[in-house]
Amino acid sequence: MTIQSVDVLYTAVATAENGRDGRVASDDGNLDVVVNPPKELGGSGAGTNPEQLFAAGYSACFQSALGVVARQAKADISGSRVTAKVGLGKTEAGGFGLTVELAVSIPNVDREAAQQLVEQAHQVCPYSHATRGNIAVELTVV
Structure with missing residues (x-):
């Protein structure tokens, strides 16, 4: 499989802290969510x-x-x-x-x-x- 060439029109930027049990936020502030593992994987399921x-x-x-x-x-x-x-x-x-x-x-x-x-x-x-x-x-x- 070849990698397609893309003329980038927009780039989304998000940063995660503490992986699946932490926080993810976009650089523009429009997304800022707590992430937690779901209960099915042993987590609290409290966040997305x-x-x-x-x-x-x-x-x-x-x-x-x-x-x-x-x-x-x-x-x-x-x-x-x-x-x-x-x-x-x-x-x-x-x-x-x-x-x-x-x-x-x-x-x-x-x-x-x-x-x-x-x-x-x-x-x-x-x-x-x-x-x-x-x-x-x-x-x-x-």
């Missing part, structure tokens, strides 16, 4: 966690990509929703890895057209580009 932040970013990005392809197809995606489920687990190699399920609801489009839009959005979304070949991503039209 990296997987929730990744799910939030991926779902928002995918929704935007869906908008791009829908405009091109002249499809009405009003009322659509993208829910990202990010799983964290052990890999066969002994480390940790992620899985992603994107559940997409497009109420004003028939199921076949919705599936096509979702597949096209998956080709456009920067998060999908970043995960392709690295993380199992399941696309579901709901």
